[in-house]
Amino acid sequence: MINSNLYLNPKLFTDDLEQVPSRNGYGEGLVLAGEMYPNVVALCADLTESTRTEEFKKRYPDRFIEIGVAEQNLVTVASGMAAVGKIPFTTSYATFSPGRNLEQIRTTICYNDQPVKIIGSHAGISVGPDGATHQALEDIAIMRALPNMVVISPVDSLQAKKATLAIASLPKPCYLRLSREKVPVITTEQTPFEIGKGQIFWEGKDATIISTGQMVYRALEAARELEKNNISVRVINIHTIKPIDQLIIIKAAEETGAIVTVEEHQINGGLGGAVAEVVGQNYPVPLKIIGINDRFGESGEPNELLDKFGLRVEEIIKGVTYVLRMKNHPD
Amino acid sequence: MIVNDEEILKLELKANKIRQDVIRMLSEAKSGHSAGPLGMADIMTLLYFLVLNHDPKNPSWEDRDRLVLSNGHICPVLYAALANRGYFPVDELLTLRKLGSRLQGHPHRTALPGLETTSGPLGSGLSQACGMAKAALMDNASWRVYCLTSDGEHDEGNTWEAVLFASKYKLHNLTVIMDRNNIQIDGFTEDIMPLGSVIDKYKSFGWHTLEVDGHNYEQLINAFGEAKAEFEAPTLIVAHTIPGKGVSFMENKFEWHGKPPNKDEAEQALKELVEIEKKLKSNSEVVFS
Numbered sequence: 001m002i003n004s005n006l007y008l009n010p011k012l013f014t015d016d017l018e019q020v021p022s023r024n025g026y027g028e029g030l031v032l033a034g035e036m037y038p039n040v041v042a043l044c045a046d047l048t049e050s051t052r053t054e055e056f057k058k059r060y061p062d063r064f065i066e067i068g069v070a071e072q073n074l075v076t077v078a079s080g081m082a083a084v085g086k087i088p089f090t091t092s093y094a095t096f097s098p099g100r101n102l103e104q105i106r107t108t109i110c111y112n113d114q115p116v117k118i119i120g121s122h123a124g125i126s127v128g129p130d131g132a133t134h135q136a137l138e139d140i141a142i143m144r145a146l147p148n149m150v151v152i153s154p155v156d157s158l159q160a161k162k163a164t165l166a167i168a169s170l171p172k173p174c175y176l177r178l179s180r181e182k183v184p185v186i187t188t189e190q191t192p193f194e195i196g197k198g199q200i201f202w203e204g205k206d207a208t209i210i211s212t213g214q215m216v217y218r219a220l221e222a223a224r225e226l227e228k229n230n231i232s233v234r235v236i237n238i239h240t241i242k243p244i245d246q247l248i249i250i251k252a253a254e255e256t257g258a259i260v261t262v263e264e265h266q267i268n269g270g271l272g273g274a275v276a277e278v279v280g281q282n283y284p285v286p287l288k289i290i291g292i293n294d295r296f297g298e299s300g301e302p303n304e305l306l307d308k309f310g311l312r313v314e315e316i317i318k319g320v321t322y323v324l325r326m327k328n329h330p331d
Numbered sequence: 332m333i334v335n336d337e338e339i340l341k342l343e344l345k346a347n348k349i350r351q352d353v354i355r356m357l358s359e360a361k362s363g364h365s366a367g368p369l370g371m372a373d374i375m376t377l378l379y380f381l382v383l384n385h386d387p388k389n390p391s392w393e394d395r396d397r398l399v400l401s402n403g404h405i406c407p408v409l410y411a412a413l414a415n416r417g418y419f420p421v422d423e424l425l426t427l428r429k430l431g432s433r434l435q436g437h438p439h440r441t442a443l444p445g446l447e448t449t450s451g452p453l454g455s456g457l458s459q460a461c462g463m464a465k466a467a468l469m470d471n472a473s474w475r476v477y478c479l480t481s482d483g484e485h486d487e488g489n490t491w492e493a494v495l496f497a498s499k500y501k502l503h504n505l506t507v508i509m510d511r512n513n514i515q516i517d518g519f520t521e522d523i524m525p526l527g528s529v530i531d532k533y534k535s536f537g538w539h540t541l542e543v544d545g546h547n548y549e550q551l552i553n554a555f556g557e558a559k560a561e562f563e564a565p566t567l568i569v570a571h572t573i574p575g576k577g578v579s580f581m582e583n584k585f586e587w588h589g590k591p592p593n594k595d596e597a598e599q600a601l602k603e604l605v606e607i608e609k610k611l612k613s614n615s616e617v618v619f620s
Contacts (some may be wrong), residue, residue, distance in 0.1 A: 041469075065465065065500075073492035076455045080462020083448065086396070087463075104489065105453050112440050112449035 001227070007073050007190035013224065022214075025157030026178055027052030028260045029164025030089060034060050035088045037168055040087045043067050045074045050180075051091035054276025055099045071100040075109060075116060082114035087168055094120025094136030094177060098143055105173075109246035110148040115171045121178040123153075124213065124264035125292060125309055126302035128181065135297040136177075143175040143244040146314045150195065151242040153177040153271075155210040159239060162193040170195065181302045183214035186237075198245035202235035207320050207327070209253035211262040212271045215311060219262050222316035233320055241271055246278050253283040258323035260288045262316055264306070267291040281298075286326035288319040334381070339548045340615045345415065346376040347608045350577045351601055352411040352424055358597035363436065366574035366587040367481070368408035370512050373486050373546045374570055378477060387417035390444040394474050397447045397463050401456020402481035402510070403437040404589075410434050410443075418445040454487025456480060457507065461497050464505040464565075475559070478507045483515030486524045493507040497565040498537035505565040506558040510545070512574040514585035533567045545570030574611040577604055 002008060011017045024079045033040045034056055043065045057064040067074045073091055076090035090097065098105050098118060109116045123136040142149045150172050154160040160178060167174040186201065187193075201216065211219040216237045223233040234256055236248060253259060259279060261272035264274045271288030279287055292309055300308065334440060353368045379385075385395045400409050407427060414421045419433070426432035433443040437451030439509055447463075450456050459480035467474060484490060497505055509529060513520050520526055530540045539561045541549040551570070558566035574588070575581025578600040581592075 041466075062469065067496065070492040070495075072455065072489040073458050073461075073496055076458030076489065076493070077462035077465065077496060079448070080399075080459035080464075081466045082462075084458065084463050084466045086466050103452050104458075107449060107452050108455055109461060272601075 001203055003203055003216055006053060006192065006199060006201065007188050008201060009185055009188055012186060012220070014062055018185040020185055021155040021179055021182050022154055022157050022160040023180065024162050025050045025154070025160030026119060026121070027055050028175065029161035030056045031059055032161070032166035033089075033165055034063065036165070037087060039085055040089065040168055041065060041081060043068055043074055043078050043088055043090045045071050045092040045097065047092055047121070049099065051119065053091050072104050075101045075118065076104050078116040079104075079108040079112060079114045082116050083162045087117070089117045089119055090120060091119040093134060094123040094139045095134055098139055099136070102142060106146055109173045110146045110194070113148055113322045114173065116173055117167050118173070119178065120175065121200060122180040123177045124179055125297040125305045126181045126214065126264060127178060128298050128305060130303045131279040131298035131299040136267045137292050137297065138269070139175070140175060140241055140263070140265050140271060141273070144274060145269070148173055149242065150174040150240070151177070152195065152240050154239050155213060155216045155237050156183055156187055158185060158187045158189065158191070159193055163239065166193065166195050177213065179214055184217040186217060186220070193239070196240045196243050196245060198248035199233060199237045199239070200248070201237050202233065204232040204234035205256055206232045207258040207260065207324055208234040208236060208256045209260045209262060209316060209320065210249065210252070210275050212238045212241060213264055215262045215264050218311065218313050219316060221313045222320065225313065225317060231320065231324070238271060241274055244274050244278060246282070249275055249278045250282045253279050253285045258286045258327040260289045260290060260316065260319040262311070264311065267293055286323040286324050290315060290319050304313050334548070334552055337615070340611060342376055342380060342548055343457060344608065344611050344615070345380055346372045347577070347604060347611060349376055349408060349411040349415060351604045352415070352421070354578070354592060354597050354600045354604065355405045356407050356411065356424050356427045357591035358594060359425045361591060362428060363591050364404045364589050365581055366514065366584070366593055367402065367405035367510065367512065369578060369581065370545070370572040370574040370576050371405055371408050371479070371510055372576065373548065374479070374508060374551065374572075375408045375412040377548060377551055379416045381552070384474065387445070390418060394472065396474050397476045398465070399447050399456045399460040399461070399476065399478045400438060400450055400477055401460070402453060402484050402517070403450030406438040410440065413443075413445040419443065437554060453481070453484035454489040455492055457493035458496070460505060460507070461493050461500075461502060464502040465499070465500055466501055467504055468500070468502065476505045478505065479510065480507055481510045482513065482520050482529070483523075485526055485529070494533065494536050494538070501563060502565045503562050506555065507565065507567045509567060509569050510572055511569050512572045514574050514588055516588050518585055529567070529569050537564055539564040539566045540569065541566065542569045543571070545572035577607060579603060
């Protein structure tokens with residue numbers, strides 16, 4: 001059942017549930033961060049409108065720096081600005097940044113320890129008709145492998161807004177993963193947000209679904225379905241993939257004894273991998289990782305793609321059934 | 332900047348000392364780059380002992396000029412200049428590339444005072460210098476940014492992204508010194524990937540350009556002064572240098588780009604450098620008397 005302590009959206013599972021792209025929340029958060037911190041600057045690689053940097057540009061034209069289509073320059077200019085006291089937010093699509101500029105991020109931001117914020121919009125297969133070239137499915141794996149980097153994947157637009165404000169005051173390199181498509185608004189203004197702290201959205205004791213980004217909504221739908229069959233499933237939203245909330249994961253392993261992870265990202269090296277690292281080394285329990293299975297996406301409508309690539313609610317339910325069988329019949 | 336002959340001689344002696352330190356460091360480390368550091372010793376000396384507005388006792392002074400070393404592999408000469416200028420003990424130079432040393436094989440900002448960035452992977456220093464210069468202009472700060480770059484790293488696309496950026500934002504507080512020594516690891520730059528006229532290229536991008544002999548102090552001092560007086564565009568100073576300068580068997584040999592001298596070679600190199608030192612001192616006696 002829903003965790004009533006987190007002030008989640010009362011319209012959850014109703015037809016008039018709001019749907020907003022998480023990039024919008026970033027745009028609002030950036031303007032607020034600009035108000036709060038005069039040294040916040042925004043740099044963009046020719047995608048100002050679609051990465052929602054537009055409003056900041058209007059409000060603070062002197063603190064907006066257009067870089068052009070040059071993602072390597074985007075993050076390295078930002079590194080230089082951070083070195084002399086600015087808090088640079090850099091925006092592009094997540095396939096290009098990080099991606100085209102990985103080495104620059106590694107050397108001039110992570111190793112050089114500069115608090116640059118890398119904002120990767122259009123992450124996940126739900127980018128849709130643009131096709132595989134523009135659907136970032138490897139960004140979590142890439143960014144969580146880098147020492148010093150904080151990796152955040154907000155569940156919805158409101159959380160994206162809070163995360164934007166939170167990383168503005170965190171003196172570390174950060175990666176923020178955003179969606180292009182409208183996604184269900186699960187949280188409210190009152191829902192707490194703290195970097196590094198996972199959130200139990202749905203209480204349960206038989207198994208746990210751990211998810212991130214917009215897939216959390218499908219995880220909640222799966223939990224709701226399973227509850228109808230008297231299977232009680234915990235749903236955890238992991239918005240901070242690095243540093244990951246080890247305690248909430250170990251506790252879920254101990255208390256529920258079976259875990260399914262769900263993400264809009266490659267199975268290799270994503271949230272599932274991060275959870276497996278924690279569970280495998282601390283409290284091994286049956287684990288199923290649901291994600292994109294080592295292949296590229298394609299053009300299509302967002303929901304068609306999520307369905308085609310194995311991210312349906314039914315697949316999550318099947319995953320839970322699978323780990324429950326392993327838990328109850330280990331032989 | 333008006334500098335008399337006596338001061339120039341002092342700088343030349345300092346550069347000679349730095350070259351000797353570089354040879355000792357590389358010989359002790361048994362790995363590292365020889366040609367670039369020796370070629371850039373004069374410019375590095377001039378920057379740290381005359382041009383830069385900085386304070387070795389307060390490396391994080393907010394209003395200091397920033398020097399970004401983009402081609403990080405020539406760091407032995409940067410380390411030697413920093414140590415001789417008082418940023419850390421000169422004795423520590425011999426720890427170069429050893430386990431636990433603050434003198435990493437390629438410079439790491441957070442390890443050592445005086446470093447403005449971490450570098451090694453080529454082609455991204457100019458962008459960082461641009462970011463610093465842009466931030467300084469936004470804040471109406473008076474400090475300047477200097478970026479040392481190599482001709483070889485102009486193969487990198489990232490460099491040209493920065494060249495466009497600096498021009499667009501009129502970063503007149505940025506001075507770039509290109510070490511035009513015509514060599515890179517695999518051979519001569521014009522064979523590996525011809526650069527042609529660097530001056531023409533930068534000019535067409537809207538830069539203010541100057542060309543000097545990278546071992547001629549008077550020309551260099553004038554060029555730095557002229558760059559400071561420019562209020563419209565960033566300045567590129569193409570410094571023609573002799574890779575391996577001061578050691579006869581290393582000069583102009585690309586084979587010395589990426590290797591250190593062995594013990595015998597180091598002895599020979601130091602002998603030659605000491606000869607030059609003696610000559611400079613006898614000249615100085617003439618000048619000072």
